[in-house]
Amino acid sequence: xxxxxxxxxxxxxxxxxxxxxxxxxxxxxxxxxxxxxxxxxxxxxxxxxxxxxxxxxxxxxxxxxxxxxxxxxxxxxxxxxxxxxxxxxxxxxxxxxxxxxxxxxxxxxxxxxxxxxxxxxxxxxxxxxxxxxxxxxxxxxxxxxxxxxxxxxxxxxxxxxxxxxxxxxxxxxxxxxxxxxxxxxxxxxxxxxxxxxxxxxxxxxxxxxxxxxxxxxxxxxxxxxxxxxxxxxxxxxxxxxxxxxxxxxxxxxxxxxxxxxxxxxxxxxxxxxxxxxxxxxxxxxxxxxxxxxxxxxxxxxxxxxxxxxxxxxx
Ligand code: FAQ
Numbered sequence: 001x002x003x004x005x006x007x008x009x010x011x012x013x014x015x016x017x018x019x020x021x022x023x024x025x026x027x028x029x030x031x032x033x034x035x036x037x038x039x040x041x042x043x044x045x046x047x048x049x050x051x052x053x054x055x056x057x058x059x060x061x062x063x064x065x066x067x068x069x070x071x072x073x074x075x076x077x078x079x080x081x082x083x084x085x086x087x088x089x090x091x092x093x094x095x096x097x098x099x100x101x102x103x104x105x106x107x108x109x110x111x112x113x114x115x116x117x118x119x120x121x122x123x124x125x126x127x128x129x130x131x132x133x134x135x136x137x138x139x140x141x142x143x144x145x146x147x148x149x150x151x152x153x154x155x156x157x158x159x160x161x162x163x164x165x166x167x168x169x170x171x172x173x174x175x176x177x178x179x180x181x182x183x184x185x186x187x188x189x190x191x192x193x194x195x196x197x198x199x200x201x202x203x204x205x206x207x208x209x210x211x212x213x214x215x216x217x218x219x220x221x222x223x224x225x226x227x228x229x230x231x232x233x234x235x236x237x238x239x240x241x242x243x244x245x246x247x248x249x250x251x252x253x254x255x256x257x258x259x260x261x262x263x264x265x266x267x268x269x270x271x272x273x274x275x276x277x278x279x280x281x282x283x284x285x286x287x288x289x290x291x292x293x294x295x296x297x298x299x300x301x302x303x304x305x306x307x308x309x310x311x312x313x314x
Contacts, residue, residue: 002027014215019145022088030214033207034144035089037216039096041139042082044108047281049075051115052124060118067164068121074157081153085146101286109267110197112275119172119179119186125165127187127194127232133158134228135198143215170239180240187236188244195259196267198225226256233257 007027013020020026049072056072059065083093099105110128115121133155140151172183199205199221211217219227229248236243247260269275 002029011213014143014213017215018143019148020143021145029210030216031089033211033214033216034147035086035091035096037207037211038082038086038089038147039091039100040106040108042079042086042096043100043105044111045075045079045082047107047111047285048128050281050284051111051113051277052121054115055118055121058118059121064168071125071161071164074161078150078154078157081150082147085150088146097289101282101289106271108197109270109275110193112270112277112281113190113193114277116189117182117186119169119182120190122165122169122172122183123186123190125161125163126169126235127165127190128197129158129161129165130232130235131194131197131228133162134224134231138217138219138224141215141218147216166235166239169241173239173241184241187241191244192263192266195225195229195262196264196270198222198228200264200267229257229259 006025010020010025010027010030020030052068052072052075056065056068059068083096086096087093096105100107110131115124136151136155136158140148140155142148142151169183169187172179174180175183199208202208202220202222205221208217208220212220233243233248245260247258249258250256251258270278273279
């Protein structure tokens with residue numbers, strides 16, 4: 001049981017801006033919330049390789065193929081830092097992955113949409129990585145040391161991802177009428193789904209207040225979404241792309257762009273497993289996990305033999 005004194009001292013550390021490290025005392029609920037958010041983030045990075053991986057063999061040039069390969073590989077790396085970070089909270093990677101593949105653990109709604117043309121790859125870089133950076137720059141200031149440090153590194157890489165997506169989209173938007181149409185069509189399909197990545201409105205977000213009190217999140221879902229929209233309006237305009245929202249209006253008083261209603265029914269349907277690609281994504285991940293069993297076994301055996309050898313040698 002967490003005592004009131006322990007909770008008070010813990011809150012004091014958070015309010016002083018100290019980082020909490022794995023061996024420090026923490027409330028059980030703080031540990032549980034971190035496991036939830038960090039593992040959801042890790043699963044998202046891994047499943048997020050699928051929509052883009054779909055286009056590696058069909059990239060339009062060798063240069064684009066190399067960039068996309070590097071990007072997808074970076075996402076795998078992010079998943080690995082995040083699983084390692086989550087393991088510092090006393091859970092095993094295997095349990096986390098199995099909870100996601102055969103249980104109830106969530107991953108980001110955004111990866112349950114299909115990538116229909118190469119313009120979708122440009123838009124994932126620009127919008128999806130762009131949204132991820134806004135969210136994860138905030139998480140880089142998180143109170144939990146390992147999560148904060150993982151996000152610092154992730155954001156550096158995501159920043160390259162966003163730039164390559166924006167550069168490709170700018171080229172397409174300045175290309176032939178067919179390319180311009182492809183670029184606009186991809187933005188039209190991904191815009192609302194990207195706004196949903198930030199999670200429900202603050203009034204419908206059961207976790208936000210607690211996460212903010214404990215410094216895991218330092219901004220709310222709506223604050224981050226607004227920051228993202230304000231940036232994207234300028235970036236879209238600069239390359240001649242229209243955002244598919246007739247209600248986008250600049251409010252002189254607040255200095256922010258107001259936007260239309262987000263289709264929340266669609267969001268909750270995707271979160272509950274009924275999005276366009278949910279079943280296909282989970283099937284692909286289960287197949288990879290089950291077919292990789294022998295690799296995990298071989299790695300474990302190698303580590304066991306190496307440990308025995310090292311013990312003998314010392
Ligand atoms: N999708 O109370 P809140 C990336 C759930 S990585 C699915 O507001 P919270 C890199 C939420 O879990 C993208 N479920 O929750 C990349 C909760 O359910 P629960 C992933 C969602 O935690 C780029 C319920 O709704 N990033 O893109 C979503 O305070 C390109 C109520 O919500 C992270 O995971 C959603 N969008 O805020 C890779 C960052 N939103 O668990 C490849 C870490 C909400 O109570 C290519 N996570 N839910 O049953 C976070 O920042 C937060 O967890 C939020 C949600 C903001 C996602």
